[in-house]
Amino acid sequence: MKKFFSNIKKYYKYAVRSAKAELKSEVADSYLNWMWWIIEPFCFMLIYTFVFGVVFPNNTKYFASFVFVGQTAWEFFNRMVTGSVKLITNNRDLVTKVYIPKYILLLSKSFTYLFKMGISLIITFGLMIFQGVPLSWHILFFIPILIVLYVLSFGVGMLLMHFGVTLNDLSNLTNIVLRMIFYLSGIFYNINERLGKKNPTLCFFLLRVNPAAFCMNELRKVMLYAKLPSFEGLAVWLIIGIMLCAFGVHVIHKNENSYAKVI
Amino acid sequence: MKKTKKKETVTKKVEQAKNIAVTVDNLHITYRGLKKTSIRASWKNMGDKVETYKALRGVSFEVEEGKILGIIGQNGAGKSTMLRAIAGIFSPDTGSIDLHGRTISLLSIGVGFNKKLTGKENIYLSGMLLGFSEEEIAKKEKEIIDFADIGDFIKKPVKTYSSGMYSKLAFAITAILETDIMLIDEVLSVGDAKFKEKSYNKMKELISDTHRTVIIVSHSLGTIKELCDEVLWLEKGEVVMKGTASEVIPKYEEFMGVEGEKK
Numbered sequence: 001m002k003k004f005f006s007n008i009k010k011y012y013k014y015a016v017r018s019a020k021a022e023l024k025s026e027v028a029d030s031y032l033n034w035m036w037w038i039i040e041p042f043c044f045m046l047i048y049t050f051v052f053g054v055v056f057p058n059n060t061k062y063f064a065s066f067v068f069v070g071q072t073a074w075e076f077f078n079r080m081v082t083g084s085v086k087l088i089t090n091n092r093d094l095v096t097k098v099y100i101p102k103y104i105l106l107l108s109k110s111f112t113y114l115f116k117m118g119i120s121l122i123i124t125f126g127l128m129i130f131q132g133v134p135l136s137w138h139i140l141f142f143i144p145i146l147i148v149l150y151v152l153s154f155g156v157g158m159l160l161m162h163f164g165v166t167l168n169d170l171s172n173l174t175n176i177v178l179r180m181i182f183y184l185s186g187i188f189y190n191i192n193e194r195l196g197k198k199n200p201t202l203c204f205f206l207l208r209v210n211p212a213a214f215c216m217n218e219l220r221k222v223m224l225y226a227k228l229p230s231f232e233g234l235a236v237w238l239i240i241g242i243m244l245c246a247f248g249v250h251v252i253h254k255n256e257n258s259y260a261k262v263i
Numbered sequence: 264m265k266k267t268k269k270k271e272t273v274t275k276k277v278e279q280a281k282n283i284a285v286t287v288d289n290l291h292i293t294y295r296g297l298k299k300t301s302i303r304a305s306w307k308n309m310g311d312k313v314e315t316y317k318a319l320r321g322v323s324f325e326v327e328e329g330k331i332l333g334i335i336g337q338n339g340a341g342k343s344t345m346l347r348a349i350a351g352i353f354s355p356d357t358g359s360i361d362l363h364g365r366t367i368s369l370l371s372i373g374v375g376f377n378k379k380l381t382g383k384e385n386i387y388l389s390g391m392l393l394g395f396s397e398e399e400i401a402k403k404e405k406e407i408i409d410f411a412d413i414g415d416f417i418k419k420p421v422k423t424y425s426s427g428m429y430s431k432l433a434f435a436i437t438a439i440l441e442t443d444i445m446l447i448d449e450v451l452s453v454g455d456a457k458f459k460e461k462s463y464n465k466m467k468e469l470i471s472d473t474h475r476t477v478i479i480v481s482h483s484l485g486t487i488k489e490l491c492d493e494v495l496w497l498e499k500g501e502v503v504m505k506g507t508a509s510e511v512i513p514k515y516e517e518f519m520g521v522e523g524e525k526k
Contacts, residue, residue, distance in 0.1 A: 014391040025379035097371045098392050099351040169301045257354035261294050
């Protein structure tokens, strides 16, 4: 664990620089360049709001903001998971030519995703003001919730990164699992409203066993409905997240030297 | 004349008590374990014996500070594996590699380049990967740009470069950012005739610095003869011979001749 922190300290600057470089190169030669970071989440939100607000009407208050909050958290989680599976293989050049602690690659990637999530959050706030969501100090709890989400996705990402080196078809499996989580997390519907009365136990489990759904639900509680988050839930998921990270670091330290031999 | 001078310095060094820069002790490296596979195959093969390939079997040697060691041997003798192990990209399975606290780099071209970014930004990305800090690179930046000699292209994205310009910039980065120990896999010859001469001279200058220890892998016996103080001959992962160039190379040539006739 000590090695992990000293490595982070040593390579932190590189991670930041390479994240910036990646963001820059992403928009370097597209016509609307950085505008895409705003257009993309906004259009997705419009689609979901139309389909699930107009086609399948519901009674959720501030539905557009509701969708957007969910989507912001989801996109981050989704990107971390999809991005990490092929991370080592995609950086073949780097891995076979210099030594770099492999989680630095993930750290750097996560910075680009955090940046995109930041933009998405800003749009969310704009939308909330536009919809007249009453603002309260509870909103500030979004920070610890996002920290929990980050730690969790980093842990999951590290493990997937490790197994992604040897298992060629791991990405197929993660795609299916992600799709399942996507529909079960209630990004574009309100789990409480749909299932709360009909099947309270299922609703209870969906919101607590699935970290993505849990984080989304807590985010909505604090941001839209001025409620306190569930501190026990956050603590439990934070501990699980830290354990995943510790395990991931351990696995990577043990195996990272062999990666260059495989890819 | 030149040779006698060299000998003098050698004897002087011996008198000063050996100052060892690299110690490799009983190094074994095996390729195994992590193998690319699919989820189904890894399920099926569970419990199977994993195929192993021994790239190095018990290699030991020492290099003194300021010396130039050449490594020769047939394809697959384990030369590149050895270099990568010394650079820290692989870890040894058994045995040890001790650099006595010196910095090391494997001279390789274009590590961590992002083709959509400008040459200047890539100098930083690549340099930081090689373990230099931002400030150190900033100090050497001008020197690198001057050496690369690609004019205004330094401000243009790397993907617009010709392949010659690309390698010129990449070479300049690795050549100007110096480390105590340099590992060279095949002496690089890049760019046009003029740059080739310049880079060869620079290379000579770099490796003849009395404090710099250099390990070169090459198939060009001429280069080895010209540059190296000592030669290590590897065959099938084992040391066949170690000695001065004039001792080892004739025997190696003889051996290769015999091998050729057999086929």
